[in-house]
Each structure stands twice: as C-alpha cells, then as structure tokens.
Amino acid sequence: MPDILQRDERIPDSMVGIRLDQAAAELFAEFSRERLKGWIKSGALTLDGATAKPKDKVYGGERLVLEAVLEDAVRWQPQAIELAIVHEDDDVLVLDKPAGLVVHPAAGNPDGTLLNALLHHCPALAAIPRAGIVHRLDKDTTGLMVVxxxxxxxxxxxxxxxARSVSREYAAVVTGMMTAGGTVDAPIGRHPKDRKRQAVTESGKPAVTHYRVVERFRGHTHVRCRLETGRTHQIRVHMAHRRYPLIGDALYGGRLKLPAGASEALKEQLRSFPRQALHARTLAFVHPASGESVSFSAELPDDLWVLLDGLRADGEERT
Structure with a gap:
C-alpha cells in the first residue's frame, strides 16, 4: 500500500502577498517546489478547501491542506557509498558528511550523492520524501547532518x-584578524546577476548568524558560527559580507590574500586548500520519538587540523 501524506498548515501573516507555491515551499520545506507545484495543480494541496494555482497570491491566515500519495523514489538508485554514521535508531540517523559528497541528485550530479548512499544503507527510505533528508550541507562543507x-x-x-529550535554550530577559518565575535543579521536571497550565488539583499529572507573567536593568527581567525536560520550558503555569505571570507571559498572569497611575510609553506598551503574551510561540528535537536533533547559532535576533519597547524606554525616562526 502506498503511503498517504496528510499535512495541515496555516499561512502566517508574514507571508502576505507572496505566491502560493512560495508559501507552500516555506511551510512544507521537506518537499521540492516542483513537487509542491504538481500537488497544487492536481488538487492534492488545497487553499481554504479549494483548488488554486501556484502563482495565486496569499493574504495570510489561509489554511493549506496537503493530502497526497507518496510514490517510491524509483528514479534514485541505491549506491554503496561509505557513510560515517554517528548515531542511528529507528527514527533518525546522524552522520558526518565528508567533503566532496553532494547531498541530493540534481543536474550534473545524477548519482553518487548522499541520497543514493542512504537508499543503499536503508532501503525503506525510498518511501520518505528526499530519502529523509531535511537539511543540507554544501558539497565541500563537512560535518553533521540528521536524516x-x-x-x-x-x-x-x-x-x-x-521554529529555529535546532542548534547548529560550525567551525570556520576565515581570512582576516577578527577583534571580537558578533552577530550578522542580514537577509539573504539570490544574487541579482549571478544565479549560482547568494547575496545579502533587502528582498532576501531573514538570516542570522552568531560568531565568536576561537583562535587568532597573523592574518586569519578560527571562529565558531551558530545558525539561527538555515539559508543557502548562509555562513559563507555572512562572513564575506563582514569582509572575513572563508579560506578556500572560490565562490565568495574573492582574490586570495596572503599575510605579509608568510612562509612559503603557508603560502602554498593557502593556495592549494581545496574547499571552503567550514565544518558542522555540533548538532542538537529534540528526538522525534522520545521527546528528549539530544546532541552530537564531530571532530574537525584532517584537512582543517592541518590548516590550523600551518597557521600556528607560521605565527611561531615570527615570534
């Protein structure tokens, strides 16, 4: 028997004036916008008990009811890709994602993704939207995810x-010497000219990142970032906005800046670092079955340890 999905949400007043498919994407974030459009068009997702069009405007207070049949994800093939599982029980799985692993199949990445690995590890996930994936990490960001x-x-x-009640803290190594921690409260949306990038923009969605200094080097800083919101590329965009871009961030980092007088070893290390220096190190949430608060942590990957050691060694050579 196919699984029947039933969801009922009230559109908040803060969404007044936006399209129905946009509102649905916010309220039912576990589903793709294209899938939600299809349900709106088929009548599986109704607005105040009536069918509507994806482009119809909402005014706040309307009731969205979703009743849909969940088909198996037959187009996604299970693949034997090793997973670093931190915790697993009947309800959730927590894993430590390596660099280079794309989370979800898309154009250009039809397989070899975390989703394919999850289907191999737990075939029953084929009946869950997106194989149970509820949030993402960028391809070259490492660290904890819950499924x-x-x-x-x-x-x-x-x-x-x-509800912003999931606690997520990241380790990052940024260019520039921070004097203190702080908060970036700046909306993030699609870059107006480059569709592959995000940007701080007045038309974006609210985004808040808290950060604090862990260790300072001559021209760089090791920081911890805590997310209140989970916008695409949020930490990368916010740190670049504050003029402290992440080491190795080809998309937002701009031209490589080398500290004056840096050793040749450090220069080569910074030039060759292959990804943004970002790691999801802690994750905490309320367990869906037990109702208890649970938390997990993941050590920094080897490449970040080596990077930090190189920054320390360069500073020691100057003392």
Whole structure:
C-alpha cells in the first residue's frame, strides 16, 4: 500500500502577498517546489478547501491542506557509498558528511550523492520524501547532518528547523584578524546577476548568524558560527559580507590574500586548500520519538587540523 501524506498548515501573516507555491515551499520545506507545484495543480494541496494555482497570491491566515500519495523514489538508485554514521535508531540517523559528497541528485550530479548512499544503507527510505533528508550541507562543507527515517520524524524535524529550535554550530577559518565575535543579521536571497550565488539583499529572507573567536593568527581567525536560520550558503555569505571570507571559498572569497611575510609553506598551503574551510561540528535537536533533547559532535576533519597547524606554525616562526 502506498503511503498517504496528510499535512495541515496555516499561512502566517508574514507571508502576505507572496505566491502560493512560495508559501507552500516555506511551510512544507521537506518537499521540492516542483513537487509542491504538481500537488497544487492536481488538487492534492488545497487553499481554504479549494483548488488554486501556484502563482495565486496569499493574504495570510489561509489554511493549506496537503493530502497526497507518496510514490517510491524509483528514479534514485541505491549506491554503496561509505557513510560515517554517528548515531542511528529507528527514527533518525546522524552522520558526518565528508567533503566532496553532494547531498541530493540534481543536474550534473545524477548519482553518487548522499541520497543514493542512504537508499543503499536503508532501503525503506525510498518511501520518505528526499530519502529523509531535511537539511543540507554544501558539497565541500563537512560535518553533521540528521536524516529522518519515518514520516513522523521528518515532520517533527522540519517543524523544529522552521521554529529555529535546532542548534547548529560550525567551525570556520576565515581570512582576516577578527577583534571580537558578533552577530550578522542580514537577509539573504539570490544574487541579482549571478544565479549560482547568494547575496545579502533587502528582498532576501531573514538570516542570522552568531560568531565568536576561537583562535587568532597573523592574518586569519578560527571562529565558531551558530545558525539561527538555515539559508543557502548562509555562513559563507555572512562572513564575506563582514569582509572575513572563508579560506578556500572560490565562490565568495574573492582574490586570495596572503599575510605579509608568510612562509612559503603557508603560502602554498593557502593556495592549494581545496574547499571552503567550514565544518558542522555540533548538532542538537529534540528526538522525534522520545521527546528528549539530544546532541552530537564531530571532530574537525584532517584537512582543517592541518590548516590550523600551518597557521600556528607560521605565527611561531615570527615570534
């Protein structure tokens, strides 16, 4: 028997004036916008009990009801890709994602993704939207992710993400010497000219990042970033906005800046660092089944340890 999905949400007043498919994408974030459009057009997703069009405007207060059949994800093939599993039970799976692993299949990455690996590890995830994936990390960002193994767990985790009650802290190494920590409260949206980039823009969605200094070097800083929101590329965009771009960030980092008088070893290390220096180090949420708060941590990957050691060694040579 196919799984029947039933969801009921009220559109908040803050969404007044936006398109129905945009509102649905915010309220039912575990589903792709294209899938939600299809459900709107088919009548599986109704607005105040009536069918509507994806482009129809909402005014706040309307009731969105979703009743849909969840088909198996037959187009996604299970693949035997090794996973670093930190925790697993009947409801959730927490893993430590390596650099280079794309989370979800897309144009240019039809397979070899975390989703394909999850389907191999747990075939029952084929019946869960996006194989239970409720949030993402960029391809070259490492660290912790939680995956839902049941529809109930997925609904709970998505709700916690929307309520900003999931705690996520990242380790990052940025260019420039920070004098102190702080908060970036700046909306993020699609870059007006480059569709591959995000940007701080008045028309964007609210985005808040808190950061604090862990260790300072001669021309760089090791920081911890805590997310209140989870916008695409949020830490990368916010740190670049503050003029402290992440080491190795080809998209937002701009031209490589080398500290004056840096050793040749450090110069080569900075030139060759292959990814943005960002790692999701802690993750905490309310367990969907037990209702208890749970937390997990993941050590820095080897490449970040080596980078930090190189920055320290360069500073010691100057003392």
């Amino acid at each position: 839902a193994k049941t529809l109930a767990a997925q609904t709970s985790l998505v709700g916690q993400l929307q």
